[in-house]
Amino acid sequence: MSGAQATSPRNPLNRVWVWVPLILFIGFGALAGFMLTQPKDDLVVSQMVGKPLPAFDLRPATQGLPGASADDFRDGKPRLLNIWASWCLPCIAEAPQLEALKASGVEIVGIAIRDRPEDVATFLERHGNPYSRIGADDRSEVQLELGSSGVPETFVIDGQGIIRHQHIGDIRESDVPTLLEKVREAQ
Amino acid sequence: MLVEIGHAALWLAAALAILQMVSGALALRDAPGEPSPYALYARPAAVVQALLAAVAFATLLHAFAVTDLSVKLVATNSHSMKPFLYKLTGTWGNHEGSMLLWVTVLALSGGLLAFAERRLPERTMSATLAVQGFVALGFYTFLLLSSNPFERLPGPVAEGIGLNPLLQDIGLAVHPPTLYVGYVGLSVAFSLAMGALITREVNPNFAKVMRPWVLGAWVFLTFGITAGSYWAYYELGWGGWWFWDPVENASLMPWLAATALLHSVSVLAARDALRTWTIMLGVVAFSMSMLGTFLVRSGVLTSVHAFAVDPERGTLLLVLLGLYIGGSLAIFALRASSIAEGKRFTATSREGALVVNNVMLCAILAIVLLGTLYPLLTEAFDVRVSVGPPYFNPASAIFAIPMFMVMAVGPLLRWKDDSPARIGPELALLGAIALVAVALVAFLGDYPVLPTLGLALAAALAVAALLPLKGRRLTRVPTATWGMVMAHFGVAVALFGMASESAFTQERLAAIAPGEIEEISGWTVQLESVDPVSGPNWTAMEARLSVSRDGGEPVILRPQARNFWSPAQATSESSLLTRWDGQLYAVIGDAAGVGADGKLRWQLRVWWKPFVTFIWYGGLLIAFGGVLAIVGRVQVDLRRRKAVRVGAERRDEKAALAGSRPAAPEPAE
Numbered sequence: 022m023s024g025a026q027a028t029s030p031r032n033p034l035n036r037v038w039v040w041v042p043l044i045l046f047i048g049f050g051a052l053a054g055f056m057l058t059q060p061k062d063d064l065v066v067s068q069m070v071g072k073p074l075p076a077f078d079l080r081p082a083t084q085g086l087p088g089a090s091a092d093d094f095r096d097g098k099p100r101l102l103n104i105w106a107s108w109c110l111p112c113i114a115e116a117p118q119l120e121a122l123k124a125s126g127v128e129i130v131g132i133a134i135r136d137r138p139e140d141v142a143t144f145l146e147r148h149g150n151p152y153s154r155i156g157a158d159d160r161s162e163v164q165l166e167l168g169s170s171g172v173p174e175t176f177v178i179d180g181q182g183i184i185r186h187q188h189i190g191d192i193r194e195s196d197v198p199t200l201l202e203k204v205r206e207a208q
Numbered sequence: 209m210l211v212e213i214g215h216a217a218l219w220l221a222a223a224l225a226i227l228q229m230v231s232g233a234l235a236l237r238d239a240p241g242e243p244s245p246y247a248l249y250a251r252p253a254a255v256v257q258a259l260l261a262a263v264a265f266a267t268l269l270h271a272f273a274v275t276d277l278s279v280k281l282v283a284t285n286s287h288s289m290k291p292f293l294y295k296l297t298g299t300w301g302n303h304e305g306s307m308l309l310w311v312t313v314l315a316l317s318g319g320l321l322a323f324a325e326r327r328l329p330e331r332t333m334s335a336t337l338a339v340q341g342f343v344a345l346g347f348y349t350f351l352l353l354s355s356n357p358f359e360r361l362p363g364p365v366a367e368g369i370g371l372n373p374l375l376q377d378i379g380l381a382v383h384p385p386t387l388y389v390g391y392v393g394l395s396v397a398f399s400l401a402m403g404a405l406i407t408r409e410v411n412p413n414f415a416k417v418m419r420p421w422v423l424g425a426w427v428f429l430t431f432g433i434t435a436g437s438y439w440a441y442y443e444l445g446w447g448g449w450w451f452w453d454p455v456e457n458a459s460l461m462p463w464l465a466a467t468a469l470l471h472s473v474s475v476l477a478a479r480d481a482l483r484t485w486t487i488m489l490g491v492v493a494f495s496m497s498m499l500g501t502f503l504v505r506s507g508v509l510t511s512v513h514a515f516a517v518d519p520e521r522g523t524l525l526l527v528l529l530g531l532y533i534g535g536s537l538a539i540f541a542l543r544a545s546s547i548a549e550g551k552r553f554t555a556t557s558r559e560g561a562l563v564v565n566n567v568m569l570c571a572i573l574a575i576v577l578l579g580t581l582y583p584l585l586t587e588a589f590d591v592r593v594s595v596g597p598p599y600f601n602p603a604s605a606i607f608a609i610p611m612f613m614v615m616a617v618g619p620l621l622r623w624k625d626d627s628p629a630r631i632g633p634e635l636a637l638l639g640a641i642a643l644v645a646v647a648l649v650a651f652l653g654d655y656p657v658l659p660t661l662g663l664a665l666a667a668a669l670a671v672a673a674l675l676p677l678k679g680r681r682l683t684r685v686p687t688a689t690w691g692m693v694m695a696h697f698g699v700a701v702a703l704f705g706m707a708s709e710s711a712f713t714q715e716r717l718a719a720i721a722p723g724e725i726e727e728i729s730g731w732t733v734q735l736e737s738v739d740p741v742s743g744p745n746w747t748a749m750e751a752r753l754s755v756s757r758d759g760g761e762p763v764i765l766r767p768q769a770r771n772f773w774s775p776a777q778a779t780s781e782s783s784l785l786t787r788w789d790g791q792l793y794a795v796i797g798d799a800a801g802v803g804a805d806g807k808l809r810w811q812l813r814v815w816w817k818p819f820v821t822f823i824w825y826g827g828l829l830i831a832f833g834g835v836l837a838i839v840g841r842v843q844v845d846l847r848r849r850k851a852v853r854v855g856a857e858r859r860d861e862k863a864a865l866a867g868s869r870p871a872a873p874e875p876a877e
Contacts, residue, residue: 039544042488043537049581050530056508056584057522110369135771
């Protein structure tokens with residue numbers, strides 16, 4: 022920069038370098054603008070998709086419903102495995118969609134993450150119970166083995182206990198047909 | 209009700225920002241030298257705006273303090289059972305609140321500038337206030353249209369969701385506000401640079417006005433980065449102190465630019481050189497703090513600092529970024545050639561050394577910027593990469609090593625022109641120290657190249673930092689020079705800490721049962737017990753570790769694996785034992801099954817990090833050096849003002865004595 026200082030203001034080099042920052046910035050702006058318009062796919066799909074369920078046997082998460090184990094998924098019937106928790110707000114949002122799936126004849130097994138039995142009971146009372154059984158995963162151990170990184174998540178498990186599909190985040194109304202389709206494919 | 213007052217105050221502040229901008233801009237239409245009637249409004253508008261923004265922030269703070277669950281932001285980020293301190297800090301532990309903090313600090317510093325700064329020509333001041341008003345307006349718009357912190361819920365909820373437990377820590381109470389003051393201080397430097405550029409007043413007088421703002425912002429940035437690094441070190445439980453995460457880089461880049469700016473503005477103030485370069489750095493420094501905001505808030509980059517992200521906000525921020533940075537760089541490019549050439553100097557002069565280091569700092573800035581944006585670039589071509597220490601460490605070292613060398617020598621050189629031969633003995637001394645340090649480290653063991661070089665440079669720099677004091681009466685050394693010595697010594701201390709940590713750290717990972725012992729670098733660590741404990745909003749497994757050094761008195765450490773329930777999250781609370789020559793860092797993990805003897809075993813991770821604390825001591829010394837520099841400059845300025853006043857009084861007295869008695873004294877101009 023001493024060169025720029027020591028030369029006369031009329032020096033052509035002087036006139037060129039003052040535009041460099043602006044040109045670089047425009048380049049950045051174009052890139053950032055383009056990237057903002059791109060759909061952002063931050064979801065990391067579990068490596069367990071396509072593999073059998075890891076072995077687990079969870080105690081019941083609340084009174085009146087049985088707990089869940091990997092063996093429950095081996096009777097030839099495809100099911101949904103829903104990772105949720107009573108403290109999770111999106112789980113409230115997806116409750117009607119789970120009801121709709123249940124009404125279409127899909128059996129849903131729940132795994133409640135880091136939850137308390139009384140909270141689970143209150144949640145089911147308030148938002149309905151779409152589950153046939155709910156296991157309690159107090160330390161997220163089964164959740165991590167499934168390759169699930171958050172709540173809620175829903176897995177499609179086929180009749181042999183193989184994980185066929187992972188849905189990350191709450192189930193929106195538009196996701197219901199897709200999930201039904203996946204369950205049918207797993208038949 | 210209070211919340212609505214805060215919301216209204218924010219709108220009013222936005223309206224005043226328009227007034228400030230328009231009044232400042234209109235004042236520029238009048239010919240230079242004439243007082244403009246429009247200029248009248250800019251200063252009061254800035255001051256009242258500051259008060260209104262402070263009111264808005266205070267009402268939000270109150271809403272968090274009393275946990276007003278009818279406010280959406282409180283309901284989604286706070287919890288009635290949270291400790292009171294963290295209720296308050298929760299105000300800025302979220303996107304909307306932190307943006308409100310940002311504009312509040314912006315308005316406060318704009319108000320202070322308008323209220324206190326009288327040294328600049330009024331025309332330059334008008335332009336500066338217009339730019340400041342324009343910047344503030346953009347952020348008010350962003351806040352009010354896309355991130356309103358005062359939004360009410362349709363009805364109050366029974367309980368809030370809570371604050372991310374990682375943020376429930378004293379580190380969060382100080383670290384973001386400090387950084388914000390730093391970022392925003394740079395906005396004032398930016399406005400001043402633009403004001404001087406627009407009115408063609410780039411001269412030492414302007415540099416003297418700009419310098420305290422740059423110094424102040426730089427002190428806060430230094431302190432904020434130091435505090436943030438220490439927070440990450442003990443709170444995240446990974447045992448590292450810098451992760452090259454995009455958000456960390458977002459704070460480092462403005463610091464690098466501000467460091468360059470601070471040295472360049474000093475050259476401009478003292479020597480009337482580096483005019484264009486100073487203006488350019490003023491623009492770049494603020495651009496970097498805005499760029500950081502954009503990268504973090506828009507979600508274009510994925511970072512562990514996962515704030516609520518939203519493409520709409522990103523677009524709005526990108527528009528603001530384009531307006532401010534694009535606009536100012538365009539003005540810079542058009543106007544730069546009209547800035548008269550500054551004073552000349554040779555390469556071997558203090559200015560020459562400062563220019564070299566300015567370029568080195570900018571090169572490191574470019575390295576960090578490239579590494580931060582590279583994932584964005586490759587993602588445009590559908591390739592996902594993550595850039596980490598294997599790139600950043602060596603790439604920045606390429607420029608950091610020569611920079612440290614020049615930094616050791618620069619303060620010894622004279623202004624304008626000097627010969628290297630004059631400081632030959634000092635150069636030989638510094639070279640010898642570095643060589644001895646390398647030899648010593650090589651003798652101690654086989655360590656990687658970069659830490660070895662770091663240790664050698666740190667030793668030479670520590671001595672070099674003190675050399676400017678040689679041969680001077682210490683009581684007569686100006687305070688600002690003490691500031692420089694302190695800050696440069698701090699760099700040596702921090703560099704020593706970093707190099708020592710990466711060269712000498714020892715780590716043990718073990719699964720042990722209560723009663724068993726683990727050894728590390730002369731320390732004996734015995735796991736006494738693991739028990740459940742509980743806090744106000746968490747439960748934890750707490751290990752009791754009895755540690756002793758070389759058979760000395762045992763000390764108890766209690767690392768915890770905590771489970772927060774609202775929101776549910778597990779955190780690792782490390783336990784640290786600080787000694788003068790390092791820190792013992794212990795973390796407890798999950799149960800690791802039952803051992804052969806039937807006892808439950810726990811995962812235990814222990815580090816011994818020699819001299820790691822010097823990193824943060826160094827950071828504090830650097831910041832303290834900055835404070836001394838500010839104090840020194842203000843002292844000189846006050847003394848000069850007093851001298852001018854006394855001189856004027858004496859002249860008046862003389863004139864009164866000498867003047868003919870009947871004549872009335874001339875009115876002062």
